[in-house]
Amino acid sequence: MPVEIRSDGPTTTEAVGAALADILAPGDVVVLRGDLGAGKTTLVRAAARALGVSGPVTSPTFAIANSYEGRVPVAHLDAWRLGDPDDEEMGLALEAVGPEAVAFVEWPDSVLHGLPAPRVTVDIAHRGGDVRLVRLLGVDSATDALLGALRDDLRARYRDA
Ligand SMILES: Nc1ncnc2c1ncn2[C@@H]1O[C@H](COP(=O)(O)OP(=O)(O)OP(=O)(O)O)[C@@H](O)[C@H]1O
Numbered sequence: 001m002p003v004e005i006r007s008d009g010p011t012t013t014e015a016v017g018a019a020l021a022d023i024l025a026p027g028d029v030v031v032l033r034g035d036l037g038a039g040k041t042t043l044v045r046a047a048a049r050a051l052g053v054s055g056p057v058t059s060p061t062f063a064i065a066n067s068y069e070g071r072v073p074v075a076h077l078d079a080w081r082l083g084d085p086d087d088e089e090m091g092l093a094l095e096a097v098g099p100e101a102v103a104f105v106e107w108p109d110s111v112l113h114g115l116p117a118p119r120v121t122v123d124i125a126h127r128g129g130d131v132r133l134v135r136l137l138g139v140d141s142a143t144d145a146l147l148g149a150l151r152d153d154l155r156a157r158y159r160d161a
């Protein structure tokens, strides 16, 4: 069962991203699904900040993959425009993902077979206005336990989460 967090604005989604960063380690892949404007990049930006990335973190829709130097290397992929990627596009996109980096992948489905198994799967759904339902699912029960603790901590800080 995924951990569910209600977000009533970008600030809460950013808090989820920052908290998620705390449990990630080099080599981890996080995939993010959700409609346009759901808040995937908003969450990734906050996670990257928490991982020590200081410059602007913008959607890599056209670059396919952005790489940042934080306390660890951070990769941000957005495969939205890839559709059915050819080998070269796929290679470029996946170059940034590796054992040293923490990788975030928006619109992951077309590149999923080239990625290591995601440690965390994020799903963000619109719930009207600025409200979003953020679901976090871990690859194993140890990760799910960390995600549950993360939700409890956020609930204590944001009463409505
Ligand atoms: N609760 C919320 N969480 C996140 N973003 C929100 C929320 N409420 C409003 N927003 C706004 O929605 C937009 C989310 O944009 P963002 O680029 O993060 O979405 P995305 O899921 O990455 O979209 P895309 O599929 O185009 O990459 C931002 O303008 C943000 O300010």
Ligand SMILES: [Mg+2]
Pocket (backbone or CB within 6 Å): 040, 041, 042, 059, 078, 106
């Ligand atoms: Mg995005």
